[in-house]
Amino acid sequence: MLGNYLKIAIAVLLRRKFLTFVNLFGATLTLTVLVVAYAVFDSTVRPGGAQHRQDNILLVNRLRLTNTQFDRNWGAFIGPAFYERYIATLETPDRISYMTLPNSATSYLDGRKLTSMLRRTDAEYWEILDFDVIEGRVLSADDVELGRMVAVINVATADSRFPDEPAIGRKLVVGRESFEVVGVVANEPETSRLAFADIWVPITTAPRRADAWLGEGQVMLYLEDPGRMQLAKDEYQTAVAAFEPVSEPAVFDAATSRAWTALELYAAQMVAPYLEEDIFASTDLIGEFIAAAIVVALLFMALPAVNMANLSIGRILERAPEIGLRKAAGASTSVLIGQFIFENVVLCAFGGLLAFALAPIVLGILNDTVYTYGRLSMSIPVFAAGFAFVVIFGVISGAYPAWKMARLQPAACLRGLNHA
């Protein structure tokens, strides 16, 4: 039956080539945008590369301290004191890493101003993330403990700073600090939130106050068994709830913070502001995020879908005899609805194929222009999502015309032809 439908679908597409072109153009454009958007999302929550063990990692990157008496809040990233007292002591995670966000650092080379992203890390960072070491080594526990002025740089930095000679052992001046390069690792893209940087140096090289509760740090909790994620989250909540009042930098007597999976964090960042949710306290906004993403995607599909539906309805008269004939031959309304939706999905599948051809070009442009060391690509999940978009778009744009066509009375369809 599907073979018969397919033959008809292709024949119908070839009957009116310009109309088909208009429909195909709309479908291709819509599906390309959706596929590219999903590729960006996918690379953020499942970055791969050094973060290929993402599913074993929880991230703590926000902390709010509250003075409950005066209802005064101070929110920021994690300070060293809070880390040492409430996070480093957690027992459920197998590894815990404390590191900063990548910060912009400027230096000059041969009169050229170079801007790099510098991240300060502990030694555990290199155990949890799995960098591709090109030369030398990564930061060791001794480097961190002794506060050695050593650095690991990525390939791009090595190429730009030391184009004609090996980078290992060379001096690297960043701002007012000078580091010895001990390792070169592969570039990690900007979408890999935990791994991305140009230069990594020991966290102990930073001028910092060890007693600061708030700071610019974030923490990775690594669990060999992802099934223990909830246990780790609960333990962290217990630790946060046990926060003891502090007087520096002001009087605070309560703390709010969460340990997130990558998807939870992404979802919270995307929807919490619109839902007026407290992003420090939100736990699971994945459902809301998915609902919002579906609504946005459907709205995005709506206009081209209405256009396609309109063009399809315009062809009802052309297909009336076939509809009458099929009904006379025993096709029920529901079977015909299925056939016409299938035909529309076929059209959208052609649009999908073109979108799959176009999307890598768009992703390449984004990799080159928008995302530093971008690694956006057409992965299997992106293809799967693209396939789902094809089906959904096909059904949405085909449902109403199909319903309208299939409900025609067979005698009316046939009478419309021969006027007997």
Place this chain on the structure above:
Amino acid sequence: MSEPIVALVDVQKVYRTDRMETVALQSVTLRIASGEFVAIMGPSGCGKSTLLNVLGLIDQPSDGEVVFAGRSMRGLGDAELAPIRNRELGFVFQSFHLIPDLRVVDNVELPLLYRRCSAHERRERAREALGIVGLDSRVDHFPTELSGGQQQRVAVARAMVGKPRLLLADEPTGNLDSHMSDEIMTLLEGLNSQQGTTIVMVTHDQAKADRTQRIIRLFDGQLIH
């Protein structure tokens, strides 16, 4: 007369628009016996095709009752009528109504698509039907590659491929020359006499009607006795 395969009881059919009502059938009561070959005659616009459509369950009467194989069709919806049309009825139209984008064999298979039937069985039965109408060498042609008479033979093959008990033909020879008309009539007569298929045929041609067993005459939507 044997048991009727289809009967109409006081059937009316009225087409209504915002401005006017057109009575197409008025108090029509008739029985078509199983195995009969019946011609419906009458002037243009008298309701012949409407009567055929009501008999073929592709149009609903405004009033009255259609009884098919002893079962009242009153109140049945599309989902219940579709399998009856599929298994019990075959249609041949004046303008053939072949799907131009499908090969001859695919056109003939059409009714079998809507019942449990493997692709292999569909193909075999379609080829067999095309053999009966003498077109077994044209299975892979497209309808536009055939003459009018050959196209109508394909339409007859499509109507009979599902082995229906009742075949309804709406001026099946209306678009054909006398030689091809004769071929189609011979085919229909063969179906009726050899396979026992009941046939109701609308025609303007008295000579064709004379080849059937009974003539029903219609004028202004009413039967003339």
